[in-house]
Amino acid sequence: MPSFETDVAIVGAGPTGLFAVFELGLLDLKAHLVDILDRPGGQCTELYPEKPIYDIPGLPVVTGQQLVDRLMEQIKPFGATFHCGEMASGLKRQPDGRWKLSTDAGTEIVAHVVVIAAGGGSFMPKRPPIHGIEAYEGKSVHYAVRKMEMFRDRRVLIAGGGDSALDWTLNLAPIAKTLTLVHHRDGFRANQHSVGRMRELAAAGTIQFHVASVKALHGAGGQLTGVTLLGHDKREWRIETDALLPFFGLTMKLGPIAHFGINLHENLIPVDTARFETETPGIFGIGDIITYPGKLKLILSGFHEAALMAQAAFHVCRPNEKLRFQYTTSSSSLQKKLGVAS
Ligand SMILES: Cc1cc2nc3c(=O)[nH]c(=O)nc-3n(C[C@H](O)[C@H](O)[C@H](O)COP(=O)(O)OP(=O)(O)OC[C@H]3O[C@@H](n4cnc5c(N)ncnc54)[C@H](O)[C@@H]3O)c2cc1C
Numbered sequence: 001m002p003s004f005e006t007d008v009a010i011v012g013a014g015p016t017g018l019f020a021v022f023e024l025g026l027l028d029l030k031a032h033l034v035d036i037l038d039r040p041g042g043q044c045t046e047l048y049p050e051k052p053i054y055d056i057p058g059l060p061v062v063t064g065q066q067l068v069d070r071l072m073e074q075i076k077p078f079g080a081t082f083h084c085g086e087m088a089s090g091l092k093r094q095p096d097g098r099w100k101l102s103t104d105a106g107t108e109i110v111a112h113v114v115v116i117a118a119g120g121g122s123f124m125p126k127r128p129p130i131h132g133i134e135a136y137e138g139k140s141v142h143y144a145v146r147k148m149e150m151f152r153d154r155r156v157l158i159a160g161g162g163d164s165a166l167d168w169t170l171n172l173a174p175i176a177k178t179l180t181l182v183h184h185r186d187g188f189r190a191n192q193h194s195v196g197r198m199r200e201l202a203a204a205g206t207i208q209f210h211v212a213s214v215k216a217l218h219g220a221g222g223q224l225t226g227v228t229l230l231g232h233d234k235r236e237w238r239i240e241t242d243a244l245l246p247f248f249g250l251t252m253k254l255g256p257i258a259h260f261g262i263n264l265h266e267n268l269i270p271v272d273t274a275r276f277e278t279e280t281p282g283i284f285g286i287g288d289i290i291t292y293p294g295k296l297k298l299i300l301s302g303f304h305e306a307a308l309m310a311q312a313a314f315h316v317c318r319p320n321e322k323l324r325f326q327y328t329t330s331s332s333s334l335q336k337k338l339g340v341a342s
Helices: 015-026 042-046 064-078 163-172 192-203 255-259 299-317 332-338
Strands: 003-011 031-035 081-084 088-093 099-103 108-116 122-125 155-159 178-183 208-220 223-231 236-240 243-246 250-253 283-285
Touching: 003 015, 003 099, 003 299, 015 031, 015 042, 015 064, 015 299, 015 332, 031 108, 042 064, 064 332, 088 255, 108 299, 155 163, 155 208, 163 178, 163 192, 192 208, 208 243, 223 243, 283 299
Parallel strands: 003 031, 003 108, 031 081, 108 283, 155 178, 155 243, 178 208
Antiparallel strands: 088 099, 099 108, 122 250, 208 223, 223 236
């Protein structure tokens, strides 16, 4: 079984976990990250890699994937170890006071500090109740758009009435061969501008909009050829399609973290806002997974939380050392760590 020793073990390689590597690295603390997904980036790369984000300080516009690529570049000097495709499944205190984090792949990481940066937990898209849909998932039924090019010149059917359904309708309409939006009612829980734009495209015949739900799938070997729609008036009709993108929201499953023995409040981890430590000493929490008065589930909040966590984690990892506050602009020792010293 692969076994490692490090300063800090981080559960979750979303934007918050990644930036934590940077803040810890500046303080000479080494990190290992564990993530269920097969690549870093959390929600940014899994749910909206090609969507623009407008509220990252200093970056007027950056897509989810670009932000993650930049974070990966920024943390490169610190050589963190990634354990992707592994779920953090157990946490035990060691006789020497450190923690042992174990994964479902058998990896064990012994660390002074564990940082839970697990976002919405193991987030799972809500699967619509359509018989046999599992057989098409990942082949022609997709719950996220990882690469828009996959849908170029394809017949695409989007189901749902929220922001994701509307956004992808607008984004994929110019490249898909045909685009059909299906929603069970003629009202949406989405940005009004997007709804207006979608109605314009439907009126112009650029896309089709049906008030209906998807009743049955047709195809073979995981490849869809069409679906049966069911209208309000119980009328059924079939339309041809190569891909179905159901956007019915996400279920947040905390997963094994619920059994780590950490105090939880409504599936979130309460922390103090000076150290971002949980009630269990040595276990810290940052990002979407935590709760405190005024918490905002924003990337920039996660970055701030990571910075304060790192300062507190330093004292747990190096109880006999003093921590000197330094700026990256003026500290030659920080610049050396970053590999930019002249
Ligand atoms: C469509 C959409 C648009 C958004 N737009 C913006 C925006 O414009 N601006 C903004 O600031 N925010 C935006 N957000 C929110 C932003 O994405 C989140 O605040 C951010 O991703 C939180 O980062 P995180 O690192 O805390 O968690 P996440 O990004 O959720 O990453 C957590 C990671 O932990 C992993 N994980 C969970 N449990 C385990 C486990 N047991 N073992 C191993 N790994 C585990 C998950 O696989 C995941 O990769 C948006 C979100 C969505 C869905």
